[in-house]
Amino acid sequence: MEGNRQVVLATETYGSGESWEYVAQDGAMERRRDGRDGASGGGNYVIGVFKSVFLPQGYPESVSADYMQYQFWDTVQAFASSLSGTLATQASLRGVGVGNQEATVAAATITWLLRDGTGMLGRILFAWRKGTKLDSEAKMWRLFADVLNDFAMFMEIVAPHFPASFTLIVCTAGIFKSIVGVAGGATRAALTVHQARRDNMADISAKDGSQETLVNLAGLLISLVLIPLVTDNPALTLSLFFLFTALHLFANYKAVRSVVMETFNEARLSIVLQQYLRDGRVLSPADANRQEPVFLDFRRTASIKYGVRLRDVAQSQEELQLALKNNSKPYLLGLKNGCVSVCLAPQVSVCDQLRAASQAISLRSLLQLSPAEESDAPKKLLTLKSPCPWEMVCNSHSLMDRMFEAFLKGVESAGWQTHRTLLDWDEWRVQWKSKTN
Structure with a gap:
């Protein structure tokens, strides 16, 4: 009807x-x-409530595509870290005299205050020296923080077995943990910026806190079972600590490896540029992120200094003219003692910064080539070679004139963000004259 x-x-x-x-x-x-x-069924209702409590509003459209994989491994590492932290805390309490009738409250308090005080100083110094690196190399410093945190907890566990050096050990561990707090918190914020797709950083951060609180609660419940087992049993304590540490480090490695950042830092730009110079192919963000190193490299290599003072590039009028040769862009490059320095003008754009960084990376790559590696180096890169450093800089300007526009279009088509970068630019800006008398 x-x-x-x-x-x-x-x-x-x-x-x-x-x-x-x-x-x-x-x-x-x-x-x-x-x-x-x-x-709706009861199962759907429960899932819906769980998502609304622990996942950002609008998931999965409101976050980056790598969000769930990263959060899974981040949850695993947080759980393992919570259990390791319980073992370390128990050892520290025993070391300061908890359960020992001969220990005094004053001695324990002084030890605790010294540990906290040295940690505060370490936090300030680390933020001063490495604060700007935490944005540009977030994945690397994130993993470094977790490795250092495990080492600090190991020191706390073994400290009671060295009574004469107990205070020194726990103070050193306190410094390491303060560095972990700065590096871990700052890099977490940098990754939250990457994950936010709807200007929802606060929501993502809040839900991340809820997830971590739930994990810590689960760790607390398991710790209630562990503590009676490990008390007065150093062998079992160390065995469980190494087990949880192995899980913690593995999960952290998988977590940072799962992050696919679409913004260029020096490492990702170098990987993409090297591939482009080699065969003209532009790597996607996923491909480049898979190749990005996530461990700190302490080897001495040719470095690049971004946003330096003019005297770091040219120290005389003649050198300034050489830096300006064949250069119409609002930046200057110089080679000094195996280091590539980039000086920026006040009107420099993000596109100019990308070009300057690409040029500097090309020069550094050439400087790092050994004679045996030259046969496999990209031919475009070898066109820069010259016994005169300023001639190499001039050749690099010509190379960028020929290839950078096509390279920039290629990276935009591949899905890279070019409206901002994570290159570690310093704040010096220099206004120079095109010609000097």
Whole structure:
């Protein structure tokens, strides 16, 4: 009958997870899910509540594609770290005299204050020296922080076995943990910026805190079972610590490896540029991130200094003219003692910064080539070679004139963000004259 015919009046969705429709039937309007009766099952309701409590609003569209994989491994590492922290805390308390009738409250308090005080100083010094690196190399410093945290907890566990050096050991561990706090917190913020896709950094950060709190609660419950087992059993304590540490480091490695950042830092730009110079192919963000190193490299190599003072590039009028040769861009490059320095003008754009960094990376790559490696080096790179450093700089300007525009279009097509960078630029800006008398 005509009166029983159903007419869809409207449809609505909640992200990509739920779809509803409003149906007119017998003069009334009913709300149904996916064309069926609107009552959802208990399982769907529980899942919905769990998602709303622990995942950002609008998930998965509101976050980066690597969000869930990263959060899974981050949860695993947080759980392992929570259990390791319990073992370290128990050892520290025993070391300061908890349970020892001969220990005094004053001695324990002084040890604790010294540990906290040295940690505060370490936090300030590390933020001063390495604060700018935590944005540009977030994955590397994130992993470094977790390795250092495990080492600090190991020191706390073994400290009670060296009573004469206990205070020194726990103070050193306190410094390491303060560095972990700065590096871990700052890099977490940098990764949150990457994950946010709807200006929802606060929501992602809050839900990340909820996830970590839930994990720590689970770790606390398991710790209640562990503590009676490991008390007065150093061998079992160390065995469990190494087990949790191995899990913690593995999960951290997988977590940082799962992050796919679409913004260039020096390492990612170098990887993409080297491939382009080799065969003209532009790597996607996923391919370049897989090749990006995540461990700190302490080897001495040719370095690049971004945003330096003019005297770091040219120390005389003649050198300034050489730096300006064949150069029409708002930046200057110089080679001094195996180091590539880049000086910026006040009007430099992000595109100019990318070009300057690409040029500097090309020069550094040439400086690092050994005679045996030259046969496998890209031919475009070898065109820069010259016994005169300033001639190499001039040749690099010509190389960028020929290839950078096509390179920039290629990286944009591949999905890279070019409206901002994570290159570690200093704040010096220099206004120079094109010609000097």
